[in-house]
Amino acid sequence: MQNESVDVLIIGAGPSGIVAAAHLYNQGHKVKIIEKSKFPRFVIGESLLPRCMDHFEEVGLLDCLKAKHFEVKSGARFLSNDVVCNFDFSQKHTKGWDWTWQVPRADFDNALATELINKGVDINFEQEVTNVVFNADGSSLTTIKTETEENHFINAKFIIDSSGYGRVLPRLLGLDKPSSIPTHSSIFTHVKDIKRPEGKEGTLITFDVIDKDTWFWVIPFSNGITSIGFVGENSLFEGYEGSTTQVMNNMLKLSNYYYDRFSDLNYEFKPVHIKNYSKAVTKLYGKGFALTGNSAEFLDPVFSSGVTFATESGLLAAKLISKELNGECVNWETDYANYISEGVTVFSSYVKEWYTGNLQTLFFHRPENLEVKKQICAVLAGYVWDKSNPFVKKHNRIIASMAHLINMQKETSTK
Ligand code: FAD
Incomplete structure (x- = not known):
């Protein structure tokens, strides 16, 4: 039986865990990732959003990705019969990255993990977190199943659960709740x-x-x-x-x-x-832990938001943990849960309005309204916290209202 201690234990070496680990390591904390699979491994989620480039750049992981020459994604095309709706990320309301990549995730995730190991971060592959016991002060003892079947134990001041569909802490702590997205x-x-x-x-x-x-x-x-x-x-x-x-x-x-x-x-x-891939949880954090990426929430693939939420939440959780480890006070409810939920709620409106058909009405209505298109494009690029964008600020009603107007116009013109 082996025992070791770290500041932060991260479950899973997907984009969420990797970005979190990179930030914590850059800040001088002792961090370790436990990853169940052997890399490279297949995972779905291949279309990225420009917003996640901010995260990779901030933690120093952009150059290793550029070196891989992945296919550049500078927008997205939606087709409906003969009507084509092209979004170009350089034509968007919010300032920010106007390109990203479309990637085979086995290669992409492996490039990130390899770079992190080269920087000096400890990643244990083919080891599975099977149990976590929390102490009253939030510190924890994690049980890890190794290849030799001999259990390994890690003491950590903090745990980030980035285990994707492994959903380790939601399962162990009973935090799953039904998603509000249609099945x-x-x-x-x-x-x-x-x-x-x-x-x-x-x-x-x-x-x-x-x-x-x-x-x-x-x-x-x-x-x-x-x-x-x-x-x-x-x-x-x-x-x-x-x-x-x-x-x-x-x-x-x-x-x-x-x-x-x-x-x-x-x-x-x-x-x-x-x-039934949509997932949700009753809470995003607790004493000594934070849930990030798919382990916390997954909506729907339609707007390719999964990896971007994974890196957004991974980076934010890492920043807050770093503050706490440095003795600063953190309000997890406002600084983490509310912030992440705001973004999830905006995307969630878009996913729901896609399946009501209202958003499709806006996409395929002709002639196009270029101002509206720029505002929607910023959302599709992942900039869902920019309240100067009416399509962010009024996300819960603007799509339905505009679709209603378009449908009324159509009805009048056919009478
Ligand atoms: P992951 O990338 O899933 O990584 C989690 C890691 O944790 C894995 O490597 C796993 O082996 C490891 N793990 C699990 N359990 C344990 C354990 N017990 N111990 C140790 N390690 C463990 N997103 C997009 O951005 N674009 C898309 O185009 C897109 N398309 C999708 C299509 C479909 C059909 C679906 C279902 C999802 C799609 N997604 C897409 C979502 C995307 O797959 C995820 O949001 C993204 O991979 C989440 O990243 P992550 O880092 O949270 O988890």
Whole structure:
């Protein structure tokens, strides 16, 4: 039996845990990451938002990513029948990054972890956190299952749970609560994109809207592989029979635009079907711990907000813990929970209004209102805390009101 002590123990080496660890290490704290998998490992979540570039830059992890030459993402295209809605991140209300990347996460996460190890951070791979016992002062004793099956114990002043869908502390402490997002499923895989067209068409990240509840993603990577996936109501998937490969083959017929490009390609791995992926928790922090990234909350893939929330929450939790370790007072309710919830609530309105169809009405209405488009574009870039943007400030009513006006105009013009 081994025992060691650290200032901060981080569960999971995804983007959330990595950014948190980088900040704490830069501030001189003793930090350790425990990661269940062997890297590189596959994880879904391949389309990033410009906002997360701020986080990687702040903790000194941008250069190692630039060196990988991932495919640059400078906007996103939404298709609905013949109508195309292109968002360009350089045309947005809020100042900030106007590009990011679309990435195979195995390579991306591995690049981040390798850089952190090179800097001197301790990451234990293929070890699993199985239990955490908290003391009255918030310090804790964590049990870790190692490859040799011999348990290893770590004392920590603070724990950051960045375990993604592992959701270690929400499970151990009973913090899960039902998500307010409608239940959807997804099926996805990777293909060698041998019929990729030349130029921008080949590399554009696209969301092909099949109907109000169903859409198809196409995320081309710089290595010639493209990620493809469908999202739809759980009931849609119940209508398809057979293996996930057969389901994917049949679902591809839903996309008129992409059927020829992807229909007869081999899949790089058996398509994965995930049901009910939206998650929520009753609280984001407690004495001696903080939940970050997917371990805390996941809404829906439609606006690619997952990794950005993971890095936003990971970095903020690390900053607050660093303050506390330095003897400063932290108000976790206002400085962490309220701030994170504000951003989640804005995105949550967008996800809900996507599936009511109201946001799709705004995206595909012609002629476009360029000012409105810039304001929505800032949200889609991840700048969801900028209250000077009416589409942030009035997120809970502005989309529905504008869609209502557009629908009334349509009705009047057809009378
Ligand atoms: P992760 O990246 O999941 O990392 C968590 C790590 O913790 C893992 O490496 C895991 O092995 C480790 N772990 C788990 N349990 C334990 C344990 N007990 N002990 C030790 N280690 C443990 N997001 C986007 O930004 N863009 C997208 O396009 C996008 N598409 C998505 C599509 C679908 C269908 C779904 C379901 C999600 C999508 N997401 C997307 C969300 C994205 O996958 C996550 O938000 C993101 O990966 C969260 O990062 P993280 O660091 O919190 O967790």
